[in-house]
Structures are given as structure tokens and as C-alpha cells.
Amino acid sequence: MDYVIPKYVLDDLCSRFIINIPEEERQDLIRIFFQIELAHWFYLDFYCAEDVELRTVSLRDFSVQIFHHIPFLTEYVGEVEKRFEEWRAYKMSVPTYGAIILDPEMKYCLLAQGFWTKSSWGFPKGKVNAEETPLCCAIREVLEETGLDVASLINKSDFIENQLNDQLTRLYIIPGVTLDTHFQPQTRKEIKGLQWFPINALPVHKRDQTSKTLLGMNPNNFFMVIPFVKNLRKWLSRKQGEENGSGDGKNASSSFRTKIWENSERKQDSQRQKKHSQQQQNFIKQNQNEMQDLLQLQEERQKMKNLGDLSEKKTNSKSGHRQHTSSSPRQTSKPQLQIMGRDGNITGNTRRNLADQFDKPNRPAAGSASSDRPARPHSSNREKKSRKKDIFKEEFHSKTWLNFKFDVDAIMACIP
Missing domain, CATH: 1.10.10.1050 (Dcp2, box A domain)
Structure with a gap:
């Protein structure tokens, strides 16, 4: 001591x-x-x-x-x-109540500096007394520390709450106080100074150097203000949006806590809508894939059908060509050989070529009985070759051999 x-x-x-x-x-x-x-x-x-x-x-x-x-x-x-x-x-667990005092344009807020603190700033607030309501405590503390009676300005629904070190702190938001207002603390040796600060110059965390850049003050000077800055900016953003939408902002929600709940609900709705949209996109994509597979399958079937029709058409074309060739008369005439007689004179009689003998053996003469016989049905190439072979064996020892013998005799007769 x-x-x-x-x-x-x-x-x-x-x-x-x-x-x-x-x-x-x-x-x-x-x-x-x-x-x-x-x-x-x-x-x-x-x-x-x-x-x-x-x-x-x-x-x-x-x-x-x-x-x-x-x-x-x-x-x-x-x-x-x-x-x-x-x-x-x-004492640290006793709730404290105060106010965030704003100018009419809601760009500045009033901060108080304690008498025994070196350079720290905070909102005017204090601990609640026994059986004292939060609203009355805030009005009393603001009056003691600033000399301003905010009983007619305060709205019990507009406030920000924060739990710091097991101590509840509630600050009522009071806009509309002009910057030229004269403040006079009612208590001695408690408040060293009161000053307006730009809200956009206040830090939102201990490492935020905004105050250092704009005000030349370290973030530690606002360690009692930092927990409320972010929520204050959100409140101001919503308030200004409501005023721009409704004109006077009288239809604002009842409390900041309710607004936070509404934001949470909107966020959940947005997530649900996003999930539903994703499900729809997946469903559409799946249907598109199935449709593509179906179209591809139909296209492949159509190609196979076209190939089958083309193959059948070619087959029919070849078959028709063979039938036409076999049924039509021979277009090219083979050279006819004349026979020289034994006396050296060439006779007017002609005989068929040996190849003609092989191609059409035993053809019946015109007017013969066999010419009235009905036409032989179309036979395959294999059957034709077999018949030609048999005919050759049969005719070689008869007409073919005699013709050949006659030709040799005729040639020998011409030799002197």
C-alpha cells in the first residue's frame, strides 16, 4: 500500500x-x-x-x-x-447496456474514451443495476457519460448484442444526432473525451489496418469497438436499403436479431433453390443423354437398314444381269471357217468353230422334233460346266475328230 x-x-x-x-x-x-x-x-x-x-x-x-x-x-x-x-x-458477468449514436447520414458514430485508459475508445455503456431494465440502463449510462438524453430517440427493437468473456453487451442503435451536438459527461473522472469517428475507418479485427491508414491509430485503440463494427455495417446496409425501397424506412423489421434470423432463412432458401436447380439440371442432362443415345441407336438402325436394302438391291441387280445375259442372244459372232474339198476347191459349206462345238453341243436343227421341246430351266454355272465336260468327252471321238481329219486331208491336198 x-x-x-x-x-x-x-x-x-x-x-x-x-x-x-x-x-x-x-x-x-x-x-x-x-x-x-x-x-x-x-x-x-x-x-x-x-x-x-x-x-x-x-x-x-x-x-x-x-x-x-x-x-x-x-x-x-x-x-x-x-x-x-x-x-x-x-462483475464481468453482469450485463452491460449502452448505445451506438449515429449522425443523421449514418456515416459517423460517437465513441467515448475512459478517464483511466491511455488511448482506447469504446461506445458509451455501463453495467445494469439491480432490478433495472436494459432500456433504462442504456438511457442512464448514455446520459451519465455523454450528457445526452436519448429517451425520445431510442428504439428498443434496434440493437446489437455480443457475448464477450461470458458478459452480455447490448448496444441500442440511435441515429439522427447531429455532429454539432454539445456533449457534457455527468460523472467526473470517468470520461476523458468524446469524439465522432467515420464508421468506414473502424477496424473489423485486430489485424485490420484501416484505422492506421485513415486515422493514424492502431487497431488496439478500438479493441472494445471491433466486436460490433461488422454487425453495425450490416445493419446500416439493410437500413439504407429499406429506406431506398420504402421511402421512409418505417416498415423495418422489429430487431437486429430478427433480421439476422431472416438473413439465415434467406440463405437457407437460396441454398434450397440452388440445390433444386442443380437437381433439375442433372435431370435435364440425364434426359438429354438418354435422348442422344436413343437418336444414335435409331441412326445406327437406319444405317443398317440402308445397308441391307443396298445389299439386296445389288444382289437383285447381279441376278437380273445374269438372267439377261443367259437369255439374250450372243452379240459377238465367232469367225466362220470354210472347208476346202479334196480337189482343192473351197466349198460353200461352213462349219462351226471348235469352241462353238464345245459351247453348244448337239444343238438340234431347225424344224427337228427336238426343237419343239420346252425350254430347259435355268441352271447354275456348276451344272453347265459339268454338262460341257460330259459333252466334250462324248463328241471328241465323233464329229470333232472327223472334222479335224477332214481338215488335215484338205491341207495335204494343196501341197504340190
């Missing part, structure tokens, strides 16, 4: 804030520490400000001196440090 507060000062502070509390609250050390905190603020705001000989002390040292000074607290002197840490942990 570096500095001992004078006894008369402690007597006045204890009588003001601690001794006169109800008997049942004296047994609750948490409640005692809240009263000690109020006494500490009063000591800094009034005693130290008016008497230069008095020195400021921390809340921890101030609490130790109070426990030594009040008789019913002396039994807890040995555990003051432990009780103080318990109170601080409990």
Missing part, C-alpha cells in the same frame, strides 16, 4: 456508501464491493479533484483500506484479495 487515505475521508465515504446499507446486504461481500466501487469513484471525482494533497489510488488498494476501516469487515481482511477477484469475475 503506497498511500494511506486520511481517516476523515474514509469516515465520510463509509457513511455515505457502506455503513447505511440494509443489514441483509452486509452479509453479501459482492454487494459490498459494488458499494466500495461507488465510494472509490466519489473519492476520485470530488476529494482528489478538490484537494491537491490527496493522491489517487487503485480500486484494489482502496478496497483494502475500507476493509481495515469498517469493524464488521475486519474479519475478512485476510482474504480481501481473494474476495476482490471473485467480485471482478462476477
